[in-house]
Amino acid sequence: MTVASMERGGRSRGAAAIGAVLLFLAASSSLGARANTDSNDVTALGVFYTTMNSPPQLKNWVSQNGDPCGQSWTGVTCSGSRVTAINLPGMGLNGTLGYNMNLLTALVQLDMSNNNLGGSDIPYNLPPNLEKLNLAGNHFTGTTPYSISQMFTLKDLNLGHNQLSTISDMFNSLTNLTTMDLSFNTFSGNIPQSFNSLTSLKTLYMQNNQFSGTIDVLANVPLTDLNVANNKFTGWVPDKLKKINNLQTTGNSFSNGPAPPPPPGTTPAPQRPAVPSSSGSNALSDSGSKHSKLQGGAVAGIVICLLVVGAIVTFFVIKRKSWKLSLRRDPEQNEPLSPLASGFKHMKSIKIISTTGKDQFQKTVSMSLKPPTKIDLHKSFDENDLTSKSVARKISLSSIRIPAYTVADLQIATGSFSPDNFISEGSFGRVFKAQFDDQKVLAVKKINFSAFPSYPSDLFIELVANISRLNHPNLAELVGYCSEHGQCLLAYEFYRSGSLHDLLNLVDDQNKPLSWNSRVKIALGSARALEYLHETCSPSVIHKNFKSSNILLDNELNPHLSDSGYADLIPNQEFQESEENSGYRAPEVAMSGQYSLKSDVYSFGVVMLELLTGRKPFDRSRPRSEQSLVRWATPQLHDIDALDQMVDPALQGLYPSKSLSRFADAIALCVQAEPEFRPPMSEVVQSLVRLVQRANMTRMSGCESYTGRHGESGDYGV
Template sequence: MVKASEGSFRAASAMASLRFTGVAMLLLVATSTVVTADTSSDDVTALNTFYTSLNSPSQLTNWVPQNGDPCGQSWLGITCSGSRVITIKLPGMGLKGTLGYNMNILTALVELDVSYNNLGGSDIPYNLPPNLERLNLGNNSFTGTLPYSISQMAALKYLNLGHNQLSDINVMFSQLTNLTALDLSDNTFSGTLPESFSSLTSLTMLHLQNNRFSGTIDVLSDLPLTDLNVANNQLSGAIPDRLKSISNLQTSGNSFSNSPAAQAQPPPTYTPSPPRQPSTGNPGKSDTTPSTRSNGVNGGDDSGGGGGRSSKIGGGAVAGIVMSLVVLGAMVAFFMIKRKSMRDQRGHDPEKNEPLRPIASGKFNQLRAINIVSPAAKDGLHKTVSMNLKPPSKIELHKSFDESDPTNKPVMAKSIDLSSIRATAYTVADLQTATDSFSADNLIGEGSFGRVYSANMSDNKVLAVKKINFSALPSNPSNFFIDLVVNISKLNHPNISELDGYCSEHGQCLLAYEFYRNGSLHDFLHMPDGYSKPLSWNSRVKIALGSARALEYMHETCSPSVIHKNFKSSNILLDDELNPHLSDCGFADLIPKQELQESDENTGYRAPEVTMSGQYSQKSDVYSFGVVMLELLTGRKAFDRSQPWPQQSLVRWATPQLHDIDALDQMVDPALEGLYPAKSLSRFADAIALCVQPEPEFRPPMSEVVQSLVRLVQRSSMGSVLSGESNSRRYQDSE
């Protein structure tokens, strides 16, 4: 019995051991399965943001806006290797929105294909995945400038940006030696081909058709191209002999001197492609088929028939008739081309109700037209503007406004449609009376573009009148100024200084704005007059949030987007309730003239890439905004020579301390007297740190900055800041 019991016990022990081992094995397998399927946290974060930026479309099965497991849960279009996402393929999905702001953390991603959607409406984000081999953003609605971060993608082999609305190339191609296919077709690129194209030593396919490129194509002569399409541009010169041997070469619609059709007829004018509808057919194939046009020219035999017939018209007369027809045809062609050229320079056809088209940055012949899109999509962003127009709907500018115009240069005749200017047209007499003939007593400041005077109008309204320096204007100040007024009047946002009126007569260029009695943020922070109370923490957050919303509107609501280029605390005006109003908006095309007028103040706000290359972008505005946030936090100037050398540059001094709680407390403006919530201060500093990143691709878009400030306000129970009401009471962080 004892032995039997011992045997039974051993058997039971063996069975229990086997069961434990089996359970352990199952647990081990299950655990290993979870680990294998668990996606990298960085990749999850980036895809969550991307999904939110696409407005959380239902067609992306298994995608979620927070957390989730893209690799383990088989998110649509996602391919993984281990725990890392390596491809995103979502062509032809009917997606809207844009790319996520933090896709640069997808460091294992080698292919991104979101072609044939409706993404864009703004610039392509800077922070693209850095190690991509294939990038396909073709057939979308991206506008503006190519992000400079593409310059750093050394592994890139295929790049398709065709069929968008891109206008500027801000990419150096020197490092893209692995690139084999590049498609920039059907955009609005202009200017000469980038010299760095010559570094694309692996490039075999290049599609540039249906743009506005000009100059020669000599820079392509040494590339190993087998497929080149430059049709329908404004290119000229000779086609290099090396390129003539390419099996697939399309050059029609240009002015090449050695093109077969160059002598046969004038080059056809370029007609922009009609707006593309979202594609539903064959989304997987990129639309890179060359666009060809039939010249419709038949060689014809000029020898004629019936050589034995005797003509009653002499040979000299025939020759004269032929020559007359040739001359007449040449004149007609010349004026047609000239008329097209003038339309392109003005941006629209005066006989058609077409919107102005953007021009390449840095040119002074006209300003970019600003069209506001989707006004209903931005709640609370818009204010109505008076449309009290004194002049007739059209005004002819046949000469300078006044013979005493200091520029003393003739102005081309130009018909300006003033019906789109939502502001009052004042006379010089109106403004002279209101400013006591621009007396020194009424001088309230001098900005980058001229002096500013207070004006007491006859209806008891007080305005700030900016008298534009002629030195800041290009060669035709009259035309340029009217274009400037048209564009400024279209900017309509509660946090942008409102244009009340303008004056353009007797050689004067004057802009009248609403007057804000509290002056600029710079003066409020750095030049206390003994009457103003220090800004509370609540007010500082409100000023930061309102200013951020103004930049967000300019960058992401205006079409094309508007870059400020001169964002600083002296351009933030405060009303009676300390609400911010951004000034000098729409003056970006004057900035190149002002770059020679350097100052310590401007140096403190300038992003590193602007200092090095002069390249402004939305991200340089973001950097300048971060500097203003630092001013609000510390009470210090952006650049102050009175400080010891290590502390003269506010960014250089403050940035290393933004994530150190103890150091942060020491940095805060003493005028606050410690009356601020510690957690709100820390979140404010986190937003600053992102904005003043030295690399532009790592700075967030302004919409993300706005959201971070909104979350700061919500978590701190600062409801009055969101509603725009003034509130200077002390409060405690709700957390």
């Protein structure tokens, strides 16, 4: 081999080596060009950046096709390809959190404190596996999102210094929470009972709110630092809490002196075991017991308690038999009371507490000093009477702030309830239009108590009081009542556009088809009505009869939910099994007859399906596979092509496809078969609000447009 050939070979091998290196670098470059971040995390942070109005101070952040982990976004920490922490305190950020933060499943820390975020509710789709959540020092309003209740790993929660007003009872599963700050908001009402499940909580700040009631629920929480100053708390500070070194309670109305014993039904504080000694009998003597000569105070006390409990139980057995006999007598006979009955003459209440092992049974019998004038003589007085309806139920008429009409007034206004003024017949009675001399128009409902034999008509005033306390712009307003001559009538505002059921099913020349905008508006207003009943009222109000015929519409198509507060009118079997209501009943209601907040959510989802499809919840005229709206529609809600085929033909294709898809997503959550998987109404409201907000943003950017009916191109009216 010549020198020249060797040189040529060397050059050839050198060129090959250089080529290999270049190929390796190119491959490395192409690998590096691919995003290092999980696609779900990229999507969530891109939306987050947009909802914060694309702040320039967040270096390297972009709304699309970004790489948070590979490009070192400001405030973002990663582990591998997953985003694990977002820390952006005090950055002057505005806007709000992203609506799909739940995609950040590896995120354990989110600190957005001391910014200008909010002006609306905290989004409900928060990252599910957070250990630290800090949203303090912003402008969030409304309700604490229910998704926090599912953060089982959460240790540190700070929502202080916002404008939050409602706190959900959602803390049962937060057993790892050690620090919680709710201070400087506008929270009101009692402390949620689920606080007693916070078995790891050491630090709790609740100062400068409007909480009321007692703080007894905190007695068994292992707190070392507690601040409840400047609220509206009353009662006593429990002895256990007084032992906390860092305790601040000023600015409340707490009572001085030792706290009373815990209320019946609460878990008693652990006591030291009794040791037999001479002090035992002395204690009995000091209390004035006639058994003070017994030795061994602890044993004597137990024996006495058993004797007393046995005597009371025997007493009630005899009493019950005696009452059953006495109640069968003619009430007009002036027979003297039996010794047992007269014994109750001066008794207001008796409490029976029987403890066996770990089970505790307690009953409180409330007796009126003056019995009601009307008594059902054919119904025995038993335990069901005690648990369901107290014998002594007195509602002060002065507490009812709405006017009382006379039967004569309403007869004149309705033309003696003539067929010409008949509006409809609902589950609880007939409704008539009432025209008064001052041109005021009301809708008068005649309650038919014969359909509800378990609910005596003499409790009508209590029903009126309960309904009149409900106050929300999306509830039908009760403006008067009538209770005389055996008549039970309720007077409501008259809503001229009729019910949603009629507008969807009785389309004619006078009733134009509802536009997509109007349907979203009706869904949102109805959701807000249920949210008020479920999460603002205390205790929560279950509607039990949520359906499109109970959604009344005014001239601007604002929805007003009727029949709210009727839950105590337990329907008879015919009502429960009526075909009209069958399509709205949640599976668990159909099986057990037991209603709940989540069964209302299911019924709301069915109404949303009516708005989407224009179909009835149950329609026997359709093929068998399509008769049940939920069964027919549910499998198609996530199929965009099938979804287009499901839409009410009356819309004539005039709807934005993205809005339709998000509407369907909310429906799918509400009509899930398992009640525990259905969202609370506050989350449904938030999802519909975001649907409207995103639709408005999209139209403003010109990315998606359409023209609705009646000049409603894009105005959701919210």
